[in-house]
Amino acid sequence: MVDVYRCPNCLGPLLDQPDSLRCDREDIDYPVIDHIADFMRGNYYDQFDENTILTAEHRQALERENDGAISRINDFYLPLIKASSLRILDAGCGNGISVDLLTAAGHDAYGIDSSALRRWQWRERVHRERLAVADGAKLPFADAYFHVVLCSGVLEHIGVEEMGGDEYRVKPLPNRDEARRAFLGGLLRVLAPGGTLYLDFPNGAFPIDFWHNTRGGSARFHSTREGFLPAFAEVVQLANDLDPRITVTAVSPNGRLRFRQVRQHWYGRAFALPMQLLFAAMDHVPRLRRSAVNPFLVIRLTKP
16 A cells, blocks of 8 residues: 555655554555545545435346446447557446456456445445545645546535425535545546546536436436536636646447436336437537537547
């Protein structure tokens, strides 16, 4: 671990202790439990008690998440990356299955998430020593350490306040853009020159959101000025603010999604074929990929 991780505060080297990684410069000990390093020091974005008995609905959701994580890597990102033996970070890796899959494919893979629930889930992973609880804006890695960084379904949650209850609600915070620049800057800092960062999330320019609601897969109509889901132009602006030399390209999302949850609703079944045709068309018509007709963005940022 001391060969890979750095102090997220000063980026200095860490000392290997029996149950922690220590930064003498900052006088901080970062705990290591079940071979999983924790750099959040209790500041998780969620609260989770390991003694909690999960409901049948929660267990079903976690099983669906497993299927989604496997298809995300095996069916989309591994064919997209193509090159072999790369050092890859999955930032916001969720249940951590991606790291096992990328490692099995021959890559030197690591994953981070800032969730207490995830730390509990990771005990089931084969390569849990490659998973760390950390903040994407303050990553515990040296500059230019990775050839590829993946980040799925995370950027939209930065700099906003989300509220549950009977109706899903969300509002942007005053520092939204600053927080998103800091997060994106953190991902780019650990990316090597010439390396690639892939971002994916629902398209804010598309007026229907199938991913954020009180019921999975249900349609949430929203204003394109809601300030929650980013559009392609926002990512271009964030990248330009950080370094105008960064190349930003929309990638065809064909193969990225399986629409399992939305098919539970009549409209999901009714529009399944037209959506499949639209996604296939984006393989051949690049301008559709960043347009308002695309419900899900996949964006490639190339570092100069």
